[in-house]
Amino acid sequence: MKRQIQEEINQLKAKILHMGGVAEDMIRFSMKCFTERETGAGDRVFRSEEEVNRLQIEVDELACRILALYQPEASDLRAILAAMKINSELERVADQAVNITQTCTYHLFKEVPVKTMMEIPRMAAIAQEMIKNSLDAFSRSDVELAQDVLKKDEEEDTLKSKVLSEVIGMIRRQPSQTNQLVDLILISRNLEKIGDHATNIAEDVIFMVLGKDIRHHAQ
């Protein structure tokens, strides 16, 4: 019984890690759409979204099955609940990557200065790293790595604020470009959200390992 449930929990974790890999690729390919306007990359993001949606349902079904079949306790129960929560975060990460890709199909971002252009891929790189590390922390029950993810979020917020004030300056100077410049702000918000989801995953990992809810700095 104990061995069976461990096998099923490992299967659940493997599904989450696979889903995380797909979500990471989606962030990467959404940036290919942004910097190179590569339509093939866009198609890949949209196809991956379907896979993530399918995985989301599979993870919830498997988690429900394990809960109903084995009635787990303590750390097993926490691992399953963490998997269900991370599942929902990853589906939202995929949504953000889709939003970015959709926005990029409207605009070439040709008129945007290179410096701001580079801050967006920088935000994406940080967000992608946060997702990767939060899932590595999940996979290895690594609290320290999860705490690193929490710290990284500040960097993402700082970049977001920088993009906002720069883009507002640009709009004032060239109001005819308002459409695509506003979209730049929205893309930076999408990336910030991905960072927030990674933060939530990291908090779920800490809860899973320590049995301690650190959200909102609860004691």
Added chain:
Amino acid sequence: MKRQIQEEINQLKAKILHMGGVAEDMIRFSMKCFTERETGAGDRVFRSEEEVNRLQIEVDELACRILALYQPEASDLRAILAAMKINSELERVADQAVNITQTCTYHLFKEVPVKTMMEIPRMAAIAQEMIKNSLDAFSRSDVELAQDVLKKDEEEDTLKSKVLSEVIGMIRRQPSQTNQLVDLILISRNLEKIGDHATNIAEDVIFMVLGKDIRHHAQ
């Protein structure tokens, strides 16, 4: 045993409904900040956020307790999992109301035409109604009402697109107002997100009642 678990599940549901009431109030008071710049309303939103955060942790603790203690199956298990998911949605609703309130403390929105000003509170009213109805559906296990919530989301999306194109036009005409006009777009996004959270709650209710996952139109 059966009666004990029912009592605990009812307690869990009551906590969720209370949390939903607080979140609804937060949407309402964030709009008071928007339309009347009422600072007292802002303070109330920030105080309520603390309450929602506290309730979020309490709900998860109670749900974990019921799962570990009674090892529920079938509809009881689904009710508890739905409560945990709705819990996380409501916390995010509260975050959106806080974001709106923070944005409103920066700007008076004096220069914005009345028509667009009215679309924002209209979006807020729809979002608030969606949250209310999704929680009524949860409370009464009412699938039909949950489905109404799903339909309502389109209305919210249409209004959001309308605000976006109107505000972009305004920025082009008065680029000196870019700062506060961009914030208007961000507020409309916050309200759209609240509608999305209500949609997620409605889907959780349908899963709870029918045992059928309708997300992403899964069969």
